[in-house]
Amino acid sequence: NAGVTQTPKFQVLKTGQSMTLQCAQDMNHEYMSWYRQDPGMGLRLIHYSVGAGITDQGEVPNGYNVSRSTTEDFPLRLLSAAPSQTSVYFCASSSTGGSQPQHFGDGTRLSIL
Amino acid sequence: AQSVTQPDIHITVSEGASLELRCNYSYGATPYLFWYVQSPGQGLQLLLKYFSGDTLVQGIKGFEAEFKRSQSSFNLRKPSVHWSDAAEYFCAVNNAGNMLTFGGGTRLMVKP
Numbered sequence: 001n002a003g004v005t006q007t008p009k010f011q012v013l014k015t016g017q018s019m020t021l022q023c024a025q026d027m028n029h030e031y032m033s034w035y036r037q038d039p040g041m042g043l044r045l046i047h048y049s050v051g052a053g054i055t056d057q058g059e060v061p062n063g064y065n066v067s068r069s070t071t072e073d074f075p076l077r078l079l080s081a082a083p084s085q086t087s088v089y090f091c092a093s094s095s096t097g098g099s100q101p102q103h104f105g106d107g108t109r110l111s112i113l
Numbered sequence: 114a115q116s117v118t119q120p121d122i123h124i125t126v127s128e129g130a131s132l133e134l135r136c137n138y139s140y141g142a143t144p145y146l147f148w149y150v151q152s153p154g155q156g157l158q159l160l161l162k163y164f165s166g167d168t169l170v171q172g173i174k175g176f177e178a179e180f181k182r183s184q185s186s187f188n189l190r191k192p193s194v195h196w197s198d199a200a201e202y203f204c205a206v207n208n209a210g211n212m213l214t215f216g217g218g219t220r221l222m223v224k225p
Contacts, residue, residue, distance in 0.1 A: 004156075031211045040122065042203055042215035043157075050211070058212070090156060098145040098207045099164040104156035 002026050006091050006105035013081045013112050021076040021108050023091030029103070030096045032074040036060065036087040037107070043090060049074055050096065081112045115140040115206050119216035126194050127224045134189040134219050136204030145207040146187045148178055151218075152200045160202075163187065174198070199223045 007022045025032065033048035045058030049068040063085060065077040074093075078085060088109050092102040116139045126132055138144055145164045149157040161172025168180040178189045187204060204216040 033211075033213075035215075040217050042117075042119075042217045043213075044215070045212060048212065092157075092213075094211060096211065098211060099162070100211070101147060101159045101162055102211075102213060104149075104158075106154075106156045 004091055004093055004103050004105035006089075006108050008108060009106065010109050011111070013078075013110065015081060015083060015112060017081050018077065018079050019081065021078075021089055021091075021110070023074045023076065023105060024072050025074075025091075025093040025103070026072065027093060027103065028071060029093035030071070031100075031102075032068065032091065032093045033058070033102070034064070034066065034074070034076045035090045035092065036085075037090060038087050046076065046089075078110075083112045086110060086112045115144070115214045117204050117206050117214055117216035119202075119204055119219050121219050122217070123220050123222065125222040125224060128196050129193050132189075132191045132194045132198070132221070134202050134204075134221070136187045136189065136216060137185050138187060138204070138206045139185065140206055143182075146178075146180060147205045147207065147213070148172065148176070148187075148189050149203045149205060150174075150200050151203065157203065160189070194221075194223055196223045196225065 004025045034046040035043040047066040049055045091105045094100040094102040118137045147162045148160040163170045163180045201220045205213045
């Protein structure tokens with residue numbers, strides 16, 4: 001079982017560069033989301049999607065863009081990377097409903113120089 | 114708005130000792146509550162969840178948690194800690210729409 005797959009695992013960017021973090025799930029989950037993890041702050045929600053074609057902003061959406069063209073994929077785009085976006089990024093998926101646990105990928109460690 | 118507080122940033126316990134990690138939440142209705150564990154370099158793994166019924170819930174790896182509505186708490190416990198339990202633990206609350214709010218995490222270290 002692949003579960004939630006994130007690529008790449010590590011990435012170093014220069015300020016101003018753009019890149020896309022990939023996320024794919026094979027569990028046919030409707031709900032997908034992106035979090036960033038920073039020391040002492042837990043995980044904070046960036047963007048989420050409740051189904052193909054539907055996305056919405058979370059707590060910290062500025063500087064990030066998402067789209068959901070298929071159920072399986074939910075890429076996160078950094079349009080112009082800034083040092084403040086240095087973080088570990090996690091993608092998660094779940095069935096719809098507040099009681100459903102979210103399944104997390106292994107994360108992407110991103111450094112912006 | 115919902116929020117979660119984990120008052121202890123770091124906790125060190127001896128192997129074999131009991132463990133309690135604290136979690137307090139703020140949410141208007143009956144919450145959906147979760148505990149996740151993160152080993153170094155890994156994603157988050159679900160330990161247990163509460164959404165209704167018995168206020169004492171059992172999870173994987175010998176962990177349990179108790180929901181106390183009067184105290185707005187959902188503390189995680191384990192009777193005897195193993196060295197492999199060293200990790201970071203996150204408490205989270207969910208609204209009906211899947212949006213998880215996490216606490217800041219508690220890093221557990223286990224002394225031999």
